[in-house]
Amino acid sequence: MVLGVAAAIVAPCPSAHADVALMAGQRARPLNGIFNTVPVLHSNQPEEVEGPGILISTAPGVSYAAENGMALRNAEYTFNGEFGIHMHHKYFPTYRSQIRPGERRTELTLGLILINPGQRAVQISFERGAVRNSFEAPYLANNLMGVKPLGVRPWNTGPGDATAVQMLRGKLDQRLSDQVTIPPRSRIVLFHTQLPALGIANALLRGRSTGPFQMAVVAASEPRSDADLVAVLDQRRLAPGRVYLNRIAEIQNRRIFSRVGGVALGDSYEAQLKHDLRRDGPLHVPLTSTQRHHFGTRDIQVNQLATRMIDSSLDNVGTYGVRFDIDLNLQGSGPYELVLSHPVPGGNSPPFTAFRGSMQVRTPEGLQEIHVGLRSGESLSLAQLNLNPGVPNPVRVSLVYPADATPGHLLSVVPASQLARVQQSQALQAAARAAAPATPPVARPATAPQPRAPQPRAPQPRSPQPPVLPRPAAPVVREPSPRPTTVLRATPSATSPNSRTPSPAVSQSLLDRYQEALDAQRKMMRDLMQR
Structure with a gap:
């Protein structure tokens, strides 16, 4: 019976270790799905670019590393027919630590070049895709967490999600041409976009060619024309930022994971x-x-690389830009929850944003498009499934995996009571952690104050701030071009009143202790700021 299995979560099997609390005492099943064989150019290595140069080229030959002058073989590949493009880069100049809020930031221009080495013109048509940068789709690290309806206009949660939404919906950005022609033995710039310092640029496209061609991605500083972008390719110099060049052996032995630079x-x-x-x-x-x-x-849902740069990962571990379509044929009766989870981070690592993107859930009741912001260690309900007894209940889950997410998720169908037990436990643990700072503010006045110089930038001891429960709103500070990891405001977690699944009740005594700690911290802040 389902109730018996749900109750098993209270006393997990001692020999079983689960990275996800929702699965404790239970087993997962493999999907055993398949990838198609469409070749996709992945330009994600180096992810953090430090200056102009070539990011990747599939033309024959070598390019030279800016770091040591080493000649590196290009990721040689000739496309012909169906193909895809995934580009994801950040601009982290060497002076990044000196950048101050409000200052005008330098920019790089990223361009994608199509190369026709043959004697006949090649026509290329595009089915769907988009190009976005941080100016158009700012990445705010803790913005829009939880599960929300996607709506007609998608949430603005960074370039990676913005392009993935277009791919998920099968739409082509109006600013992109649906067809281009590469003349014989020539090169053309398909698109270019600005990459601000500390910002992100992302592109996802799907197309088809009538003949063989190659591709390259370059970064240029203040180019005046497409010819300046092509000139970067002719210099045969790789863009700086290839931090894995001295760790090739570790990549080969799979001891570290580099980014993907190659054709998957x-x-x-x-x-x-x-x-x-x-x-x-x-x-x-x-x-x-x-x-x-x-x-x-x-x-292992990882597809292989047909060719790669020597400092690239060995396969397409990130699966950025890959569309996942999971068809579940369920037998059951009554309400269940469709849940997405991510493992608890290992060691003492703090929780991080593990997924923030868009998904579709199709059932006999219709199509739901949702935005999901998931932290590591969380389990979020994507949709409630109302299953009819005695008949198959089809459920399709679709997503285009967005850049800046961390793969390795768990998809579950569980009774609502099972999800509620886990979320209640997590809420109680979070409340207990939030109440822990109450002791230091009470004990501190017992010690005679010591003379010290004013420290306006360090108003209180380093003690963990309450990360989950609601707190007073703070003013939002916006910068001209947002940093990829800037936190603008606190947002509700999966167990907050604003999330999709209602939070279980937390004991009043714990809330009182939390409120006492918060009041003490506020008083300390006021006292220190008045010195």
Whole structure:
């Protein structure tokens, strides 16, 4: 019975270790899906670019590293027919530590160049895609967390999500041409976009060619024309920022994960699975699984690279830009929750934003488009499923995996009571952590104050701030071109009143202790600022 399986979560099997609390005492099933074989140019290495130069080229030959002058073989590949493009870079100049809020920041221009080495013109048509930068789609690290309806206009949560939404909906950006022609033995700039210092640029496209061609991505400083972008390619100098050049052996031995610079085979992953919830209990399946996070299934959802730069990862671990379509055929009765989870970070690492992107959930009741902001260690309900007994209940989950997310997620179908138990436990733990700082402010006045110089930038001891429960609103500070990791305002977690799934009640005594700690901290702040 489902209730019996749900109750098992209270006393997990001692021999089983779960990275996700929702799965404790239960097992995951492999999806065993397949990738298609469409070649995709991935320009994500180096992710953090320090200056102008070539980022990747699939033309034959070598380019020279800015760091040491080493000749590196290009990721040689000739496209012909269906193809995809994924580009994701940040501009981190060497003087980045000196950049101050409000200052005008330098910019690089990223350009994608199409190369026709043959004697005949090649026509290229585009089906869907978009290009976005931080000016158009600012990345605010803790903005729009939880689960929300996507609406007609998608949430502005960074270039990676903005382009993924267009791909998910099958739309082509109006600013992009749906067809271009590359003359014989020539090169053309397909698009270019600005990359601000400490900012991001991202592109995702899907197209088809009538003949063979190659591609390259370059970064230029203040180019005046397309010819200046092509000139960067002719210089055969790689852009600086290739921090993995001295760690090639570790990449080969899979001891570290570099970014992807090469051509991956596959821009789509499809899987189908039947599951009887009443007979077999709750369903857990890996989604974007990796060697590290496959939840005991050994189902690794990573596609291979046909060619790569020597400092690239060995395969397409990030799966950025890959469309996932998961078809679940469910047997059961009554309400269940469709849940997305991410493992708890290892060691003492603090929680981080593990996913922030857009998803579609299609059931017999219709299509839901949602925006999901998920922190590591969280489990969020994507949708409630109302299952009809005695008949198949189809559910399709679709997403285009956005850049700046961390793969290795768990997709689950569980009773609402099972999700509520986990969220209640997490809420109680968060409240207990929030109450912990109450002791230091009370004990401090017992010690005679010592003379010291004013320290306006350090108004209180380093003690953890309450991360989850509501706190008074703070003024929002906006910069001309937002940094990729700037936190503008506090946002509700999955257990807050504003999230999709209502939070279980927290004991009043814990809330009182938290309020006492918060009041003490406010008093300290006022006293220190008046000195």
